Amino acid sequence: MIKSKKLTINIHCKTIALFTILYLSICLNLKGQELVIYPSPSPSVESIKNNDFSVKVRKPGGTWHDLYGYNVKVDDVRGAYNHVENASLCSFDFSGKVEVAVTYNKGKIKNARIRPLSYDIKHEIKGNTLYFKLSEPSNLSVEVNGDIFHNLHLFANPIEKFVPDKNDTSLIYFGPGIHYLKDGKLYVPSNKTVFLAGGAVLMGQVLFDHVHNAKLLGRGMIAPSVKMGVHIAYSKNITVEGIVCTQCATGGSDSVTIRNVKAISYYGWGDGMNVFASNNVLFDGVFCRNSDDCTTVYGTRLGFVGGCNHITMQNSTLWADLAHPILIGTHGNVDDPDTLQNIEYKNIDILDHNEMQVDYQGCMSIDAGDKNFVQNVRFENIRVEDFRRGQLVNLRVYFNRKYNKAPGDGIENVLFKNITYNGSHSELSIIAGYDSSRMIRNITFDNLHINGLKITDDMPGKPAWYKTSDMARFFVGEHVEGVKFN
Template sequence: FSLEKPANLSVEVNGDIFHNLHLFANPLDTFKVDKKNPDLIYFGPGIHRFEGGEFRIPSGKTVYVAGGAVMMGRMLIENVHDVKLLGRGIIDPSVKMGIRIANSRNVYVEGLVATQCATGGSDSVTIRNVKVISYFGWGDGMNVFSSRNVLFDRVFCRTSDDCTTVYGTRLGFEGPSSNITMQNSTLWADVAHPIFIGIHGNVDKPEILENLNYVNIDILDHKEKQLNYQGCLAINAGDENLIRNVRFEDIRIENFRQGQLVNLRIFFNEKYCKAPGRGIENVVFKNVSYTGNRAEISVIEGYDAQRKVRNIRFENLRINGQIISDDMPGKPKWYHTGDMARIYVGPHVDGVSFLNTFEK
């Protein structure tokens, strides 16, 4: 077959998703390597090993990992600024947390393949055309902890836990998260959630997670047997977090193996939280489509009269080709519209609407 543009593909024979070929057809690499540039650190084709199992990138440096280069250690961007990590090489699959961005600003990462790429305590981070594949327990792909102004563009995640998350205080990082965008990307969760927001925060100094955007996303799979951890598009507010201004737009969800389409809950998960969250507000699902027959019942549920889910709008939600709306034909007047999409709207929820704007 031929490709007309760059793409991240899964080539499967007879539906076998565990012996498939992940084919990453990259854009042409236009980076010009100038080995005389003192601010360039170049790793050519071959195997590279590092003392202590990691390579620390200094401030002001550009690190280029050429195609054919295999890094046998973690690429660490910590307590630095104005850093670029580029190339077409890979970080060996034995390296957990292959790329770690911590307490840094003005960071740009592009083109590499790793097991994980996490961002914590950082500001102004762009992660573009990075591919992560994990296979170990708690193998989240692209976490965000206590960070601001993070952009994921054209990334691919196939993970053994959540593909991408946004949290507040967690694992030594402190503070809220805001202005996080993932766009033009592909997510495949062999376990847990493709998109997960909100479970971790600071109960002593409550935080707000806000202005989170997921645009033009393909979700290929979701497989989670535990009912408490289901949801392709999941916002679970814990640890006194308030989560607001979240947008899911132009998202295509394939017939995943097991789980829920949507899970919005304010809850107290005693295993991971010290308190329930404060609220979930102003969430838009626009042009979200699901094609399949395996989705379990989705859930939207608050906690109590003070900890509510408010202002949830579904715009052009399409289930197997049918748009679900408050005025859709064939819906009995006494039905909640969510019943038509197998979305349970529970107590302590205000302002859920289902709109069909194609007919306006």
């Protein structure tokens, strides 16, 4: 066990003596192909182990190696109630190609799927074992017999590039095992790197608070019982990469990179990756499965003051067990209005959206409230699978008295490019302004496909009296100008 104090951490010297390159239990390197398997956490804690699946991985034709199955909690929302379920998680690193065998220990596999479906990963079922191959790093959900709440989250990472140096005084190192923090918190100082090795489980939060040039790296996990596993506040030049946690929020900060981080939450208001009043934030290759919004961009909120500029999420997967995969604009400053601008979502797979509040839906949602003005937003190469309940798109300048003190000020210049949705559960999408001074302007849909149908203003066979938005099942309400389907 490791004890930590705020700003007086001296951990690495105690644990780093047994270092080997990349802290590996197994590392095969055959003509540039590598496979990295991490040790099981020791001492083992029964609450973090899940035995629903037995997972093995190998280089093609090589020796099989077992992966440790972690227990993570997810939210099966039924009506207005949360039902916490136990799901599985395994991870490893590789380059080149690997073969994976997933054995279902609870019975026979009748059917299976590996998501995102856009990856088109072929599989073979033999008895109660599923076999498939991977040729590039992927964050996956392996689902057996239609069960999405007791699935296997399989995180096949790229090879870790950062090699810890035991002589580096700027390093805070957590090796494989269970680690407890004093007061349940680790405050990272400026110019420090926290390394959470594969097989390490941290029983506490990691906080970046008024610091700069700091990092949290590795393949370890912040325990699923820790709410808001990572919190970045009033900081600059921060990197979080590779770990698993419940939530990773950014507020009042600048120049933040969140890469290949997996956020899985199960409790109420368990947003995955919030952004409050921050600039220059990049999310790259993240996986969010959350019990509330997966990712949000807000203005003034929770003590953070100001708008947002240059927020990008790319190459990522979003799964909202409740609420929105993507939400922009709800919260802001009614006394000194905020602008949220230059926001991009690129190359995203949306696996689920489940929201029962009819006035609060949308896989891709911009709900401008609290006098927020939202402009220059781009959604590009977004693949939406058949979600359980909600809308594909929701763009509104609104006054939701449950969440706002005033209406928003407007939404302008939003591009939806190369958007595909295949499914039957989408309700009517909505685009609506508030009044003549709080409008929505210049909304473009470029290459929108719904169930294989390409939606354009000049689509063949469209009756002359039909609006294009009707073909897409979009309601375009009042105080909206310049909606185009190209």
